[in-house]
Amino acid sequence: MSVINKMLTDLERRQGSGEPAAVYVAPARGQGWWMLLLTLICGLALGILSWRSWLYWQQQQERSHLKAVVLPPVSLPSEQAPLPGSSVSELAPQIPLPPAEAQPAPGLSADASTQAAATTWAREASPDPLAQAQTDEGADLDEMDEPQWQDGEPSDAELQPDLHAELAVEAAPEPAPRRAPSLKIETVELSPAEFAVLSERKANAALVKGELSEAEAQFSALLRQTPDNEQARQQLAGLLYGQGRLAEASALLEEGIRRQPDQADFRLLRARLALAEEDKRGALAWLGGARPPLASNLDYYATWAGLSQELGQNAEAAELYVRLLRVQPDQGRWWLGLGIAEDGQGHGERARDAYRNAQLHGNLGEASQAWLGQRLAQLGP
Numbered sequence: 001m002s003v004i005n006k007m008l009t010d011l012e013r014r015q016g017s018g019e020p021a022a023v024y025v026a027p028a029r030g031q032g033w034w035m036l037l038l039t040l041i042c043g044l045a046l047g048i049l050s051w052r053s054w055l056y057w058q059q060q061q062e063r064s065h066l067k068a069v070v071l072p073p074v075s076l077p078s079e080q081a082p083l084p085g086s087s088v089s090e091l092a093p094q095i096p097l098p099p100a101e102a103q104p105a106p107g108l109s110a111d112a113s114t115q116a117a118a119t120t121w122a123r124e125a126s127p128d129p130l131a132q133a134q135t136d137e138g139a140d141l142d143e144m145d146e147p148q149w150q151d152g153e154p155s156d157a158e159l160q161p162d163l164h165a166e167l168a169v170e171a172a173p174e175p176a177p178r179r180a181p182s183l184k185i186e187t188v189e190l191s192p193a194e195f196a197v198l199s200e201r202k203a204n205a206a207l208v209k210g211e212l213s214e215a216e217a218q219f220s221a222l223l224r225q226t227p228d229n230e231q232a233r234q235q236l237a238g239l240l241y242g243q244g245r246l247a248e249a250s251a252l253l254e255e256g257i258r259r260q261p262d263q264a265d266f267r268l269l270r271a272r273l274a275l276a277e278e279d280k281r282g283a284l285a286w287l288g289g290a291r292p293p294l295a296s297n298l299d300y301y302a303t304w305a306g307l308s309q310e311l312g313q314n315a316e317a318a319e320l321y322v323r324l325l326r327v328q329p330d331q332g333r334w335w336l337g338l339g340i341a342e343d344g345q346g347h348g349e350r351a352r353d354a355y356r357n358a359q360l361h362g363n364l365g366e367a368s369q370a371w372l373g374q375r376l377a378q379l380g381p
Contacts, residue, residue, distance in 0.1 A: 196226045203235070212239060228259060230266075237269055246273055257286075264292035264300050271303065280307055294323060305337060314344035332361035336368060343375070352379050 203218035219236040222229055233256045240249035250273050256266040267286050274283035287304040294301055305320035318341035324334050339354030355376050358364065364372070
């Protein structure tokens with residue numbers, strides 16, 4: 001604190017005595033060489049920029065001057081001179097234009113674009129010394145900006161694309177009017193096999209739907225086309241039998257038997273029709289007219305054996321039952337039929353054995369079982 005007090009005291013003393021205070025002057029720094037270098041670089045950059053700007057301005061002035069020159073219309077050697085009232089736009093279709101200037105610039109009308117193209121072509125083809133001199137001066141600049149024209153004469157479509165498109169649309173032929181849709185029906189002849197398949201399909205579909213008349217018509221047509229069709233004949237005979245038309249059904253089956261004498265189904269159906277008319281002997285005659293394979297016609301032989309037994313032909317009935325039992329020995333009703341046939345011939349021992357086999361295998365109704373018990377009791381042990 002003493003040093004500060006001394007300084008303050010000394011300052012007051014000097015102020016009181018009027019002595020000027022000492023002023024500290026900072027020493028001036030010397031400018032370095034880098035400042036000079038920076039100044040030179042900036043000056044050089046400004047000079048280059050000014051020179052490039054002046055060149056650009058000159059180019060723009062020359063281009064605007066060239067575009068402003070308008071020459072009088074040039075008459076072609078093969079064309080007549082235009083009339084005094086004609087304009088550049090009237091000569092435009094006759095002047096070949098380069099492909100790049102065929103399309104008008106956006107925002108310009110067709111006349112303006114055509115006049116500009118004609119003026120440019122006239123400028124290039126004109127031998128005017130002023131235009132030639134100006135072109136030589138800016139040759140280097142024009143080579144960079146102006147497009148190089150392709151050799152060859154442009155087509156009409158390239159010169160006036162809009163007009164060419166309109167003419168093409170007008171010249172295009174009108175589309176032929178559409179004809180109204182028509183239905184064409186052709187007659188196709190089916191082979192017998194194809195007709196049989198189609199008729200059978202229709203007849204079966206009618207049977208499923210319950211349309212019996214349609215089914216009958218289809219089966220009849222099928223038989224007229226293929227008279228040896230067994231399935232169609234049986235189906236039609238069944239339809240006629242179901243409607244009570246027994247005579248027609250019998251005639252249909254008899255015709256089938258004449259065509260195919262060994263056809264077991266036709267004979268069996270015809271025998272059942274005879275039984276429906278209570279003609280047992282006629283039914284037996286139809287069954288006895290053929291001997292089809294036993295294994296595939298068991299009902300045929302069983303019906304034949306039963307009719308023979310009822311009509312008292314026990315020997316024939318016994319023979320038929322034996323043949324049936326050789327194929328199916330476990331059928332009680334056939335053992336019962338064999339026992340009755342043997343009993344009718346007076347063969348008690350054979351009848352008793354057949355009755356016992358019938359009881360053993362069963363498959364009999366209550367009435368048959370009761371009668372069989374009574375008959376065994378009568379024959380004794």
